[in-house]
Amino acid sequence: MVRRGWPMMDTRASILPLRLDRLGFSAGGADLLSDISLTVRSGRRLLVIGPNGAGKSLLLRLCHGLIQPNSGRVIWADGSVRPRSQAMVFQRPVLLRRSVRANLEYALSVSGMARVQRKAPTDAALRRFGLAPLARRAARLLSGGEQQRLAIARAWLLQPEIMFLDEPCSALDPGATRLIEETIAGFATEGMTLMMTTHDLGQARRLADDIVFLHKGRLVEHGPAADFFDAPKTREAGAFLAGDLLW
């Protein structure tokens, strides 16, 4: 197990694997997700794919603990309800109306790190994600790609064991997308577990170790990416890969 966390953060028992046990969520009488059971294994890149409205983003929010399921359970290996050692990057990042540096320091402040200790990790994040020249700029005035990079840096700063990414590149141009993909691949190399949604099949092929294929709120396939792309087991997955399954 890779030891995570800044020296001043206390490191606890691993929160992975993450088990989802017959997870279900409904709203307004409609079942948006039903009977989802799967295990998210440590150190893997799990890509969640499926047509629009399949429940991909919802699944991530349930795992991250932003929404409570109507049925079933989200079970972390350390037994906690919502462990700290996880972070999420949203499709449209919400940056605070402050400088780039202040946005990073804020995440550390919320995690309970004393003011004097925040500088070193913040500097490290600024350097690693190429944000140093922008440190004093207002976060809200950055370009879309820069904003998403800052959001990822902020999530990374929390030194999560698992990072959830909800369509992080959907609003970005190809250059920014490539940069984010490289960053994500880098995280995986360092042992971070990733669970990410995408509607971009090419991106899924490039990044995935494992695939979860959702359709109409149900888990249709789950397995190694190579098997899924070479020989999908279900008719729906085959149609989706061929571009014939729209919803």
Added chain:
Amino acid sequence: MASNPFVTAFELIASGNPELIQIMGLSLRVTLSAVLIGCLIGLPLGAVLALTRFPGRAGVIVLFNALMGLPPVVAGLLIYLLLSRSGPMGDYALLFTPAAMIMAQGILILPIVVSLTRSVVEDLWIEYEEQLRSLGTSRIRSVPTLLWDGRISLLTGVLAGFGRASAEVGAVLIVGGNIAGHTRTMTTAITLETSRGNLGMAVALGTILLLITLTLNGAAYGITQWSGGGGR
């Protein structure tokens, strides 16, 4: 004093008339203190009101909205009853002092600050909630975060509060008593000097009052423009 009141006013201002300076100083001291107190109470109160749900919340919101229209004389009357010899706070002998005037104006400012803060913070919360919860921010910790991120919009509310307090005459007249050199403010002095026919002094005070309001609003606009980046 038969000359043009505008000429007299100019002479009074240009010569730095001591009475004029004294009245101006007291007015600013009273109103700025009231704004400060209104903000210290109103900003957190408005934010908490935005982020919490409790029975009777709607009633509280409606009450504060309605109080924005509280007539200054009624606010003055309430504080008068509170501070008069036979009132609950009569022993402190605060009636006809600047402290009483600060209280009265604070009552006028508070609902404006509370209502505007609630509305600004509520809107921000819609945008920020998921992100803040994802980062692990507690609701209480969200209060300063949202107040700071709403600072530009909140400035408008604080200015509106300042405008209301500096312009009102009823409340400070009732609880202050318009005592020369002690509780005479620009607005009460304008009322008095006008009724006395001492128009030069009244115009001088009115001009200064307008200039102060103009300067503050100009400064606030400047801040909004200057920090436009960070505030967006």
